[in-house]
Amino acid sequence: MKNKEAFYLEQVEEALARALPEPKAADLQGTVIRAMRYSLLLGGKRVRPMLTLAFCELCGGSVEQAIPFACAVEMVHTYSLIHDDMPCMDNDDLRRGKPTNHKVFGEAMALLAGDGLLTKAFEVALSGELKAEIAASGTRLLASLAGDQGMVGGQCIDLEADGKSVDLTTLQEMHSKKTVALIAAACSLGCIAAGGTEQQLEAARRYAQGIGMAFQIRDDVLDVLGSPEKLGKNVGVDEKLQKRNYVSLLGVTEAQRLVEEYTGKALTALKDFSGNTEFLRAFAESLAVRER
């Protein structure tokens, strides 16, 4: 799995840098391009584009076929981080240990850099050698899962839940839009790029749902395990804890049980594929026990 991961990662990094070249000396808008590149090429786990490549290969396609969609999904993810970090949203100064986009380029330029990356995502998604039907249907799916019925909708739910207690249904709806939707886009787009069947697409969505929810709930578990004194004080009874994560709603044991249940669902979904699922299986399993 490690070799495969390193290979995918290398392909993704190269393709992203190629998709958004450095500005030419004569470009008067060089700053916004540099701001876009700053966040896009900052590294990161590249979870989403790797999933696109893996599902494309699993459905019999090539890495090259999947590259435009893979880059597009990562650009959508990156724009959402830039805008999320802005002062009017989460007001974060650091991202992956580096100053956030608006800290380096200013708020106005960060806003434009996010807008530019979101726009570029759709240009790149439509830029490959894929058949027009495939390019168009994949790109439309990406837009629908990234927009008000998907990721942007989830951010709205998150924003309005800020400082409030929410029930489990709301929490699940929030994560299924905010996080799972783009992971589902990543997996589905791999299948679409390869010309996969409807059954494969449906299985890819179930896998995405499984690892997406497991990823999110594991996040909440790590939040608590990361600070044991907080654990003792907050879990179960402390009313000051915002009831908007799985641990505060269910307790740490039940939350981790859910992580494993969702991971199991992802692994089950892989059984619908006849190809080599080793990478995707190991990937799902590693998310369930990750420590950071």
Add this chain to the structure above:
Amino acid sequence: MKNKEAFYLEQVEEALARALPEPKAADLQGTVIRAMRYSLLLGGKRVRPMLTLAFCELCGGSVEQAIPFACAVEMVHTYSLIHDDMPCMDNDDLRRGKPTNHKVFGEAMALLAGDGLLTKAFEVALSGELKAEIAASGTRLLASLAGDQGMVGGQCIDLEADGKSVDLTTLQEMHSKKTVALIAAACSLGCIAAGGTEQQLEAARRYAQGIGMAFQIRDDVLDVLGSPEKLGKNVGVDEKLQKRNYVSLLGVTEAQRLVEEYTGKALTALKDFSGNTEFLRAFAESLAVRER
């Protein structure tokens, strides 16, 4: 022309409202959808989508064929206004006589509403009954003209020119990206929707270039004519006037002459079409003498 304009306007307003329906009661992300609708359905001249419809008809297509592209272009325009009005950009409180999006919904929600509209634009562009080749190539063109090489690039140039004197070349580059690019997208997408020829596309781009520049320079002329005491004080000699508009660089007479020159270029471009160009001719002429 007035009848045609009213007809186009009605088609556009109906299609926009249909493309972004009111949230259902169960939608937890209703607020962002309401914020998107607030700005999208606020009215306005609908210059861009009307151009898309008119060029589609001129190239032998139907209004219905052009509607997805027309809505997409207007959504891109609307998102750019929402983000432009935000405190970190122009910090405007009013738009078309109504409170700006962030004044009504707050900054974070306005940011999301803009992101949602930009995303929706690409979903809608790919949603019609057009052949996949046409949908994909039109949508890719929209993305390239709206992004860092087009509108977003122009906004970056504008931002960096703020408070500085710029030369005529920079001014033209700024407007050709910030304003003309999306108008060119609007005109081109009409031709593409109709399956127009390469020659028609090229003529549509020349028309767009002509009316786009004329529109922008007329804006600068009106700025000055609108306040005569400012005219006497500022034009030509006053060093305090930011040298970043056509009147301050060229004087009002030469600027208006340029408006007419660009309008003439737009009218010449129409000669390459064999269909009825009456609407587009009258449209170009009206822009050159508009008073607001």
